[in-house]
Amino acid sequence: MQIDKSLMAGSTTLLVLSLLSDGEKYGYQMIAELARRSDGTFQLREGTLYPILHALEKDGRVKSFRREAENGRERKYYRITPAGLELLQDKTEEWRFFSEKVNAVVQGCAPVGA
Amino acid sequence: MKSNRLAFQSWCSRAAAHIRFKADRPDVEQELLEHMEDHFDALVQEGLTAQEAERQTLAAMGDADETGAALAKVHKPYLGWLYVAAKWLVALSAVLLLMVSCSTGMDFSGYGFPEPFQGLATESDETYRREITYLYPNCTDKCNGYTFSLPVVTHRRGTWVEKQENMPQTYEAVYFVLEAAHPLPWAGSPDGLRESIYAVDSEGNLYPSRCQKVSHSDYEEREVCGNPVGRTLLRYRFQMWISTLDPDAEWVELRYGRMGCSFALRIDLTEGGDAA
Numbered sequence: 001m002q003i004d005k006s007l008m009a010g011s012t013t014l015l016v017l018s019l020l021s022d023g024e025k026y027g028y029q030m031i032a033e034l035a036r037r038s039d040g041t042f043q044l045r046e047g048t049l050y051p052i053l054h055a056l057e058k059d060g061r062v063k064s065f066r067r068e069a070e071n072g073r074e075r076k077y078y079r080i081t082p083a084g085l086e087l088l089q090d091k092t093e094e095w096r097f098f099s100e101k102v103n104a105v106v107q108g109c110a111p112v113g114a
Numbered sequence: 115m116k117s118n119r120l121a122f123q124s125w126c127s128r129a130a131a132h133i134r135f136k137a138d139r140p141d142v143e144q145e146l147l148e149h150m151e152d153h154f155d156a157l158v159q160e161g162l163t164a165q166e167a168e169r170q171t172l173a174a175m176g177d178a179d180e181t182g183a184a185l186a187k188v189h190k191p192y193l194g195w196l197y198v199a200a201k202w203l204v205a206l207s208a209v210l211l212l213m214v215s216c217s218t219g220m221d222f223s224g225y226g227f228p229e230p231f232q233g234l235a236t237e238s239d240e241t242y243r244r245e246i247t248y249l250y251p252n253c254t255d256k257c258n259g260y261t262f263s264l265p266v267v268t269h270r271r272g273t274w275v276e277k278q279e280n281m282p283q284t285y286e287a288v289y290f291v292l293e294a295a296h297p298l299p300w301a302g303s304p305d306g307l308r309e310s311i312y313a314v315d316s317e318g319n320l321y322p323s324r325c326q327k328v329s330h331s332d333y334e335e336r337e338v339c340g341n342p343v344g345r346t347l348l349r350y351r352f353q354m355w356i357s358t359l360d361p362d363a364e365w366v367e368l369r370y371g372r373m374g375c376s377f378a379l380r381i382d383l384t385e386g387g388d389a390a
Binding site: 028032046049058 | 142144145146148151152153155175177178180185187188189193
């Protein structure tokens with residue numbers, strides 16, 4: 001099932017921070033992990049990942065550094081900072097609250113007996 | 115497997131061209147290119163042909179202009195220049211700090227005074243004796259905002275026997291470092307110091323500046339000479355010497371007078387210093 005792009009756009013920061021919360025990653029690794037965890041549902045246009053990462057870095061939510069990847073090539077890695085973890089917590093709570101309310105409304109509108 | 119870098123490079127350059135702060139472009143381009151290579155390699159490993167892998171990689175990246183416009187919003191030129199300016203400011207402060215710290219903790223051990231008795235006697239002369247006394251005159255004087263002092267003074271005495279006439283000979287000189295400190299780093303070196311400095315001793319002898327004298331003959335003349343030996347942020351230093359000192363002199367006074375500014379620094383030659 002394809003997801004509406006605008007739904008994705010609102011949650012990319014949450015997704016990116018979540019991907020980094022369990023360890024440092026470089027760009028393609030994040031895209032591959034996102035596809036794996038969502039069974040291929042979340043297919044971000046890959047170019048758009050970088051403005052998000054760079055903006056997070058400018059805000060001090062992530063920190064980048066270069067080091068050798070498992071394929072022997074040097075890659076630019078991103079690591080979540082304590083400020084990034086705080087933002088992740090806020091975004092997660094916001095998402096839970098939002099999805100709860102959306103669910104409540106959607107379920108409330110469901111046809112009787114459905 | 116090697117990707118077709120040209121198509122990827124072109125996509126990355128197009129996206130990066132939106133960034134107005136040019137210094138950020140190469141890093142962004144490289145990161146995007148690395149991403150495309152990683153995606154390409156993963157697709158080839160899955161069994162796709164290079165051509166198909168390249169097509170899918172480019173398609174997955176999306177629109178280069180859209181990505182570029184989003185990157186341009188993050189990499190704003192004024193932030194970039196602010197960052198560059200801040201870096202220069204930090205570097206400049208570090209250099210200034212280093213210069214100030216050097217100017218407060220000067221080490222004079224490195225001063226190599228020339229041998230004052232050169233030409234008169236050498237150390238190979240078995241009758242030659244050299245005596246060096248370090249003096250600490252602890253005197254300062256001020257003029258035109260400069261504070262003049264003598265951080266290092268050595269009184270040197272050489273004795274030897276003239277072989278032809280079997281006559282004992284003595285030669286004395288005072289070697290010193292003259293320091294001119296000014297609170298303003300841009301004050302410059304004091305005007306005409308070497309030309310206008312002279313010395314007098316307790317016996318009434320005058321030791322003119324070498325620049326004041328008509329002839330520059332030899333060491334038998336009484337004179338004050340010297341050269342600048344460098345500066346730190348707030349201090350200028352001159353390595354100088356008073357030649358052919360009268361052996362009877364109890365003190366010698368350095369004097370300077372130029373354009374309404376004068377100073378006098380007296381060196382007591384009788385005080386017990388450290389012999390070396």
